[in-house]
Structure formats: structure tokens, C-alpha cells
Amino acid sequence: MSLLKFTSKGIYCSQADVYLDPWKGVNKALITHGHSDHARWGSKHYITNEINVPIIKHRLGSISVSGKKYGESFKVNGVKFSFHPAGHVPGSSQIRVEYRGEVWVFTGDYKTQKDGISSPFEPIKCNTFITECTFGLPVFQWEEPKYIHAKINDWWAKNQSGKITSLLMGYSLGKIQRLLKHIDPSIGKIYTHNATEQMTKVLRQFIDFPETHLITRNTTKREVEGNLILAPPAVMGSAWVKKFGHLSTGYASGWMAFRGARRRRAIDHAFVLSDHADWKGLISAIKYTGCENVITTHGYTDIFAQYLCEQGWNARTEKTQYDTETLEKAIAE
Numbered sequence: 001m002s003l004l005k006f007t008s009k010g011i012y013c014s015q016a017d018v019y020l021d022p023w024k025g026v027n028k029a030l031i032t033h034g035h036s037d038h039a040r041w042g043s044k045h046y047i048t049n050e051i052n053v054p055i056i057k058h059r060l061g062s063i064s065v066s067g068k069k070y071g072e073s074f075k076v077n078g079v080k081f082s083f084h085p086a087g088h089v090p091g092s093s094q095i096r097v098e099y100r101g102e103v104w105v106f107t108g109d110y111k112t113q114k115d116g117i118s119s120p121f122e123p124i125k126c127n128t129f130i131t132e133c134t135f136g137l138p139v140f141q142w143e144e145p146k147y148i149h150a151k152i153n154d155w156w157a158k159n160q161s162g163k164i165t166s167l168l169m170g171y172s173l174g175k176i177q178r179l180l181k182h183i184d185p186s187i188g189k190i191y192t193h194n195a196t197e198q199m200t201k202v203l204r205q206f207i208d209f210p211e212t213h214l215i216t217r218n219t220t221k222r223e224v225e226g227n228l229i230l231a232p233p234a235v236m237g238s239a240w241v242k243k244f245g246h247l248s249t250g251y252a253s254g255w256m257a258f259r260g261a262r263r264r265r266a267i268d269h270a271f272v273l274s275d276h277a278d279w280k281g282l283i284s285a286i287k288y289t290g291c292e293n294v295i296t297t298h299g300y301t302d303i304f305a306q307y308l309c310e311q312g313w314n315a316r317t318e319k320t321q322y323d324t325e326t327l328e329k330a331i332a333e
């Protein structure tokens with residue numbers, strides 16, 4: 001018997017009649033984190049980590065949702081579930097599922113590096129590990145985040161001294177707050193796009209961040225000069241951004257490891273900073289679980305599963321609809 005099955009609606013536990021991060025509306029959905037490919041609208045009831053509750057409410061509007069603490073277990077029809085830190089973004093969890101002595105863990109998205117805002121990734125022993133592998137190629141090896149944050153502060157300080165405005169882009173949930181947490185506010189003022197500001201506001205109840213100033217219709221080019229603007233990547237080339245004249249642009253993403261991605265997006269400065277595990281992070285996470293079986297869900301799934309098989313794991317790929325972060329999207333967005 002398979003404790004979790006991959007169905008047309010999502011990852012399904014038939015014994016408990018619950019789905020994990022379903023991509024279609026269901027009765028009961030257990031949610032790993034707030035990114036739009038994992039937390040989708042249309043389910044009757046959601047269960048997630050308590051920090052993720054206000055995040056998915058902000059994204060999905062009025063939904064029925066209950067929050068659980070990390071490590072708190074609960075039973076549904078004899079199946080024991082619990083949420084454990086995934087270190088991906090604030091509130092992100094791996095979901096542990098146990099029934100009759102068999103343990104499965106579904107990671108959602110995760111990283112093994114600490115980011116200063118999310119509860120650090122917690123390795124969990126299991127029989128079957130369902131893992132993402134967004135960056136599941138040996139070429140992906142992340143630098144220590146502190147060096148990236150130092151580069152970002154140097155870039156802004158240099159621009160500030162030349163009265164050039166800096167535009168720093170990243171995903172609205174997780175990446176932007178990680179950047180904000182490590183920015184040196186003594187350099188100047190930090191301005192935000194509305195999408196960035198709203199999500200940061202939700203997270204201020206859990207995390208201390210430097211002061212930010214929302215850009216409104218009345219914000220002038222003069223006001224922001226030499227200062228820093230935090231915004232989602234979608235603003236690139238928009239009228240919203242053109243209003244501020246010549247800017248120095250920076251983009252923080254794991255995909256910036258690809259030269260082609262920088263060129264195609266015409267980014268002045270690429271900061272390779274990811275909220276997903278790199279190659280070494282993925283391998284170390286899998287080793288720690290002590291699992292016999294690995295199922296890869298999104299990313300370089302086939303190559304990664306093949307590598308794991310060669311190393312002695314029973315690994316396979318399952319098709320899912322977790323696909324928000326791809327190189328193509330990072331370039332095209």
C-alpha cells in the first residue's frame with residue numbers, strides 16, 4: 001500500500017482523505033507554504049503552520065484555515081500528521097505523515113542554508129522522502145549568503161554616493177523579506193512596491209525589519225534618488241519604474257547563476273541568492289532522512305532521480321503542478 005499517491009488533484013492520503021498542496025479544490029488541504037503553486041484557491045478547509053496562516057489568508061482571501069505549531073502532531077482517521085520547518089520562506093513546512101509505523105515526508109520547497117527569517121530546515125527520519133529538486137544539478141552550488149548580502153550593500157552604497165537610485169527585485173514572499181532583513185538601513189531610505197509592502201506588512205508581526213516607505217502616485221523621482229527600491233521582478237520595464245528615470249537594477253535569484261538569464265533580462269547586477277537547496281543541500285537532506293525511497297517532484301527531476309538510483313536509492317519522478325520557479329519564467333517575467 002502506498003501511503004501517499006499522486007493523483008489528478010494532488011498528493012493524496014486516501015486513509016485520511018486529505019491532500020498535500022493540491023492543485024485543484026479538495027475538502028481538506030494540508031499546505032506547505034504560501035507560494036502560489038503550493039497554496040491554491042478552491043479548497044474547503046486548509047491546515048498549515050501557524051505562521052503561514054496570515055500569509056495564505058493574504059493571498060487567498062477569506063478561507064477556512066487552521067494553524068499548527070511546528071512539531072505539533074494531529075491525527076486524521078488514524079494517520080498522524082505534523083509540520084516541520086523547511087527553511088524555504090517564513091512559515092514553510094515539510095509535512096510528515098505516519099501510519100502503522102511507516103513514515104513519509106513531503107518537503108514542499110526547502111533550503112538547507114539559514115536565511116535569518118525562516119525557521120531553519122529540520123531533517124526528519126523517514127522511509128519515503130518526496131523532494132523538490134529545483135536546482136538538482138551539480139553546477140548549482142550556493143555561496144555563503146553573508147557574502148551576497150555584503151555585495152548588495154556595497155552596490156547600493158556605491159550607487160547612493162553617485163546619486164543613482166537602486167532597484168532590487170525578488171519574489172514578493174520570502175526573497176524580498178530576506179533581502180530587507182540584511183540590508184544596511186544606514187545607507188539611505190528603503191522604498192517598496194505595493195505587492196512587496198503588503199506581504200512584508202503581514203510578516204512584520206513575526207519578524208523585525210528595517211523601516212520601509214511605500215511608493216505611491218505622489219512619490220517623486222527626486223525623493224527616491226540614491227535610495228533603494230524593493231519590488232517584484234514583474235516591474236522591469238514598466239511605466240511604474242520608468243517614472244524614476246535611470247536606475248541601477250539588481251535581481252536576486254538562484255537562476256542568476258545562469259549568465260543567459262542575466263543577459264536576457266538586461267539586469268545590471270545579478271545576485272545569486274536562492275530559497276531552494278543547491279546540489280549539496282539536496283544530497284545532504286536526503287542522506288540525513290535515512291530513507292530508502294525518494295520521489296522527485298519538480299525541478300531537474302529525471303536527472304536527479306537517475307543520479308540517486310546510481311547511488312543506491314530507490315528513486316523515481318512523479319508529475320506534479322509545482323512549477324512556479326523555472327529558468328524560463330525567471331527570464332521571461
Ligand SMILES: [Zn+2]
Pocket residue numbers: 033035038088109
Ligand atoms: Zn516556494
